[in-house]
Amino acid sequence: MRKIEIKDVDSENVEDLINLCIPSDNRDDYLFIEGARVKKRWATQMMKRYGVFSKLAYIELEPVGMIQYQPKQEKVIEITCIFVPEKKNLRKGIGRALLRALIDEMHRLKSYFNNEYPSALVTWAFQVPGTYPQHEFYQKMGFKHMRGDDPFLLYYPLKEGISTLRKVRNIFLRKKIKERHLYFTTLPVLPAYISQKKLKNQ
Numbered sequence: 001m002r003k004i005e006i007k008d009v010d011s012e013n014v015e016d017l018i019n020l021c022i023p024s025d026n027r028d029d030y031l032f033i034e035g036a037r038v039k040k041r042w043a044t045q046m047m048k049r050y051g052v053f054s055k056l057a058y059i060e061l062e063p064v065g066m067i068q069y070q071p072k073q074e075k076v077i078e079i080t081c082i083f084v085p086e087k088k089n090l091r092k093g094i095g096r097a098l099l100r101a102l103i104d105e106m107h108r109l110k111s112y113f114n115n116e117y118p119s120a121l122v123t124w125a126f127q128v129p130g131t132y133p134q135h136e137f138y139q140k141m142g143f144k145h146m147r148g149d150d151p152f153l154l155y156y157p158l159k160e161g162i163s164t165l166r167k168v169r170n171i172f173l174r175k176k177i178k179e180r181h182l183y184f185t186t187l188p189v190l191p192a193y194i195s196q197k198k199l200k201n202q
């Protein structure tokens with residue numbers, strides 16, 4: 001079995017993160033080029049503000065998967081995206097290795113939480129047609145439902161008896177997190193999506 005290596009995203013490999021989410025056929029499409037430029041600017045700001053905000057999985061130096069996350073109130077970390085784009089790389093333990101690496105990192109003190117430990121991971125694991133549903137993946141990895149009426153809203157407690165759950169839930173609902181998710185995680189793909197929609201409506 002080929003070895004999976006997990007690396008934090010930094011200025012050296014940030015291009016790998018951007019390119020991973022762009023299908024190879026679209027690399028020369030100006031809409032994707034523009035989307036990638038915007039995402040790189042955003043990624044640079046995230047690195048400045050939080051240090052590490054994403055991890056990449058590599059197999060023999062080739063980027064094969066990513067996980068992206070950001071701190072929220074109540075010492076909660078929100079996972080905004082996990083993705084293994086190529087079919088040939090699925091079901092080889094890449095998603096699990098990325099999540100494992102993130103959970104390991106969560107056991108370190110965080111300067112953006114006043115040198116305290118994160119209390120929980122949360123995610124809105126919306127479904128992308130044609131892919132293995134990420135909410136099922138998270139549940140298999142030990143995530144729990146945050147609300148009975150939303151199968152996609154999940155959390156993973158990092159501290160025993162998490163007392164902040166209600167507050168976390170409120171943060172999610174108040175800030176309309178779903179829209180932000182779609183914006184950040186699909187950024188490079190968004191221009192093409194919009195243009196395709198326009199074409200369909202013509």
Ligand SMILES: CC(C)(COP(=O)(O)OP(=O)(O)OC[C@H]1O[C@@H](n2cnc3c(N)ncnc32)[C@H](O)[C@@H]1OP(=O)(O)O)[C@@H](O)C(=O)NCCC(=O)NCCS
Nearest residue numbers: 081082083084090091092093094095096128131132134137
């Ligand atoms: C969810 C995802 C990251 C999983 O990646 P992966 O590398 O294939 O997952 P792993 O190989 O680590 O699998 C871990 C466990 O998840 C479950 N799992 C993963 N894929 C599965 C599938 N197709 N069918 C059933 N179970 C599956 C299994 O329990 C598996 O453990 P096992 O292989 O020991 O049984 C990947 O399927 C993906 O990218 N899906 C799309 C997610 C998405 O929509 N992202 C975009 C928005 S941010």
